[in-house]
Amino acid sequence: MDNEVTFIFGVPVPSDNKLFLAIIVIHIVLGLICIISGMVAMLSQKTTKIHATAGKTYYWGMTVLFITVVITSLMRWPFNTHLLIVGTVAYALTFVGQRVAKSHRPNWTRLHTVSMGLSFVLLLTGFYVDNGKNLPFWNQFPQLFFWLFPAAIGIPIIVYVFYRHPLNKRKI
Numbered sequence: 001m002d003n004e005v006t007f008i009f010g011v012p013v014p015s016d017n018k019l020f021l022a023i024i025v026i027h028i029v030l031g032l033i034c035i036i037s038g039m040v041a042m043l044s045q046k047t048t049k050i051h052a053t054a055g056k057t058y059y060w061g062m063t064v065l066f067i068t069v070v071i072t073s074l075m076r077w078p079f080n081t082h083l084l085i086v087g088t089v090a091y092a093l094t095f096v097g098q099r100v101a102k103s104h105r106p107n108w109t110r111l112h113t114v115s116m117g118l119s120f121v122l123l124l125t126g127f128y129v130d131n132g133k134n135l136p137f138w139n140q141f142p143q144l145f146f147w148l149f150p151a152a153i154g155i156p157i158i159v160y161v162f163y164r165h166p167l168n169k170r171k172i
Contacts, residue, residue, distance in 0.1 A: 011134050020075050027068040031127060034061040038120045046109075046167055055116075059098045062119065066091035069126075083126055090122035109167040114158060121154035 004016035013024055041054035069087035073080040097115030100108045128146035132138040138146075162168055 011131055014079075015076070017075070020072060023068050023072055023075075027065065027072065030061050030065040030068065031123070034058055034065055034123055035127075037061060038116075038123065041116070042120070046165075055098070055101070058116075059094060062091055062094040062123070065123075083130055086122055086126040086129070090119045090126065093119035093122065109165075110162060113161050113165065113168060117154060117158035117161070121150045121158075124150035124154070 005012045005014055006016050006021055007013070008021065008024060009028065013021065015021060015024075037054045037057035041051055041058055044050040044054060066087055069084060069091075073084035073087075093115045097112050097119060100111045100115065125147060128138070128150060129143070132141065132146040133143065141149075
């Protein structure tokens with residue numbers, strides 16, 4: 001592990017390795033793309049081109065984001081194993097959510113809702129666990145808060161959508 005710290009967008013990164021830093025910049029951009037496309041997919045009318053396009057952007061963004069998580073975790077082994085675990089589970093859920101949406105099996109919308117919703121929760125969890133301590137306002141909270149906060153907000157929303165969204169209510 002490097003002893004140097006580099007600041008990227010005002011956030012300290014514990015490395016001065018140029019390859020690592022280049023991958024981190026790509027990772028940050030992909031993370032922002034995933035957050036934006038995930039929000040658009042969540043808030044858009046389902047069964048529309050907007051939802052489908054945002055969903056595809058989220059899926060492919062998460063795919064490449066996962067690759068960057070694996071690479072950076074291996075480069076800083078064993079210091080980022082927790083982020084590798086969060087990233088792996090988040091990507092597995094994204095993959096399941098995308099595959100089930102293509103399958104149109106009975107009640108596929110429910111599994112899609114849960115999988116994609118939880119992948120988004122874990123996307124935010126990874127971000128806050130790694131960066132929360134360095135962000136204004138958020139830096140006043142203990143580390144455990146960053147592990148629990150995204151789930152505390154996201155899981156009730158997922159449960160609500162699971163039971164209340166018209167696509168999840170219909171019989172298939």
